[in-house]
Amino acid sequence: MKVVICGAGQVGYGIAERLSSEQNDVSVIDSSPRLVQAVRDHLDVRGIVGHGAHPDILAQAGVDEADMIIAVTLYDEVNMVACQVAHSLFNVPTKVARVRAQSYLKSYYADLFSRDHMPIDVIISPEIEVGEMVLRRLALPGAFDAAEFANGEVTTLGIICEDDCPVIDTPLKQLSELFPDLSAVVVGINRNGTLFVPRSHDSMLQGDQVYVITQTKRVKRTLSIFGHEEQEAGRIVLAGGGNIGLYVAQNLEARHSKSKVKIIERSRERAIDIADDLKRAVVLHGDALDQEILREAEIQDVDTMVTLTNNDEVNVLACVMAKRMGCRRTLSLLNNTSYPTFTQSLGIDAHINPRVxxxxxxxxxxxxxxxxxxxxxxxxxxxxxxxxxxxxxxxxxxxxxxxxxxxxxxxxxxxxxxxxxxxxxxxxxxxxxxxxxxxxxxxxxxxxxxxxxxxxxx
Incomplete structure (x- = not known):
């Protein structure tokens, strides 16, 4: 498959890295010579310096022969125009654009991206996608990873086998005999950094990260069989009141009327703005790394601390501080792919990578x-x-x-x-x-x- 990617930032680089590793023909466009050089130096892709929406630059990248264009620059308008040009001038079959501004995505403007207007086949809104992932993780505190399939009928869970896990040292083929109501299938085990697909005679060991696929309505039963019966979070603190933090808070208010939500936001202006958009959530103006602010948020009584700032280091340190001050569980947003390897040792229970x-x-x-x-x-x-x-x-x-x-x-x-x-x-x-x-x-x-x-x- 021939793919043209507009944008060589973290997301664009990650997509190019994955697609090129699978022997796809990939070209990457970016206006930054530094980012394009990094792509050329580390990946088996073509790198073109230029504006991703300009026809001559797209032509130089070979878009006339492309099966797909993926526009993930920092600017929504560039992404949308790049897809429009790819369609109108080069007849590219599949067009994908990252659109972050929520005003473009309101339901009554849905016709904007139709084939007769601005033909984009796939709209990616990172704030909504990541926000929904956060909400799923909050609903399943016993899992470090979760994703839904088949219109929500099936869920994939990542579960850590703690020392009190009832199924440790039990061959997989015996699980159905011990738990006749178990609807889950163990499909993967990550042990000491090595991921493998287990056979029926294999057993799970303490510390294993286990992936199971189960019926969604049996998720809580599945978690309990693996020794995780954590209650869904009722008291939640969100560090970071950006688009993702606001989306999560608004949906917690709408879907979970009994939940108590507090947001810590560093910018005073932003704190005032989001306070006006929320009904019950408490907005605190301050730094998530300030222990006084954490005490004001009553972190010692909080079920889950979710760090959603734009700074990975702040997200990690805020989780560590919150856990040491008595917070029961932490969930962190991490863009740096090297950080997840040590988050568990720091006491961070789960993380989300927006690029994934x-x-x-x-x-x-x-x-x-x-x-x-x-x-x-x-x-x-x-x-x-x-x-x-x-x-x-x-x-x-x-x-x-x-x-x-x-x-x-x-x-x-x-x-x-x-x-x-x-x-x-x-x-x-x-x-x-x-x-x-x-x-x-x-x-x-x-x-x-x-x-x-x-x-x-x-």
């Missing part, structure tokens, strides 16, 4: 075949993929135990006519079933090829 959230939405449009959803885990070491089986697929009609799947791939759930099914060796996939699969990164290309050949014909 953006990348997951883009990958489902890059993957070939009937792919409906993609979610990278462990910084891209593996992916959870949702795909639709067609009548011609060799997966259809065979018992799962007879399928010749690679060792690094495991089927975690199947949806037939909207109904969840936990796969076992006797289960047979039928046409139009939604299949949710966990695949290690080195097997994603094989899975994609299998889906291209078997699940989709073109």
């Amino acid at each position: 959230v953006t990348l997951s939405k883009i990958l489902q449009h890059v993957r070939r075949g009937r792919v409906r959803g993609v979610y990278p885990v462990q910084d891209g070491k593996a992916e959870v993929i949702e795909a639709e089986a067609l009548e011609t697929s060799p997966l259809v009609g065979k018992a799962l135990r007879d399928l010749d799947l690679p060792d690094g791939v495991r089927i975690g759930a199947i949806i037939h006519d909207g109904v969840y099914a936990r796969p076992d060796g006797d289960f047979k996939i039928r046409a139009h079933d939604r299949v949710i699969i966990f695949a290690l990164a080195e097997y994603v290309r094989k899975v994609e090829q299998m889906f291209r050949v078997s699940l989709d014909f073109f």
